[in-house]
Amino acid sequence: MSLKRTIITRSDGETFELRQIENGDWLCPVCAESLRDCAPYAGDGRFGSQDICMRCETQFGHGDHPSGAETLQSNWKRLRFEWLQKSGWKDDDLKRLTEYLGIDTIVLRREAEGYFQMRDTNPAQ
Numbered sequence: 001m002s003l004k005r006t007i008i009t010r011s012d013g014e015t016f017e018l019r020q021i022e023n024g025d026w027l028c029p030v031c032a033e034s035l036r037d038c039a040p041y042a043g044d045g046r047f048g049s050q051d052i053c054m055r056c057e058t059q060f061g062h063g064d065h066p067s068g069a070e071t072l073q074s075n076w077k078r079l080r081f082e083w084l085q086k087s088g089w090k091d092d093d094l095k096r097l098t099e100y101l102g103i104d105t106i107v108l109r110r111e112a113e114g115y116f117q118m119r120d121t122n123p124a125q
């Protein structure tokens with residue numbers, strides 16, 4: 001399968017990649033769902049499309065907007081953990097993440113465990 005990759009560098013220096021599948025559909029950077037012809041970010045990556053992913057419900061430029069030490073990609077990762085936790089770590093979802101976003105789901109599970117452990121011991125955050 002060939003994926004088209006678009007690299008965007010934000011003014012804060014963060015560089016991230018967006019992917020499109022063969023028919024031109026953009027992929028959600030959180031869950032790999034098709035966003036059809038709506039790129040979640042474009043240009044200098046400063047503003048998101050404000051569209052909402054139908055699968056993981058991320059609103060690009062809003063729910064994933066970085067503040068403080070956060071980055072867009074750290075927020076995508078956090079949103080991915082939250083979405084998978086809510087949806088129950090379905091095999092099909094994990095397969096999509098590996099196939100389309102190149103995510104190692106064993107590493108992902110390990111990182112998610114750490115994330116939820118930390119979140120649950122620091123409820124103020």
Ligand SMILES: [Zn+2]
Binds near residue numbers: 031053055
């Ligand atoms: Zn999504």
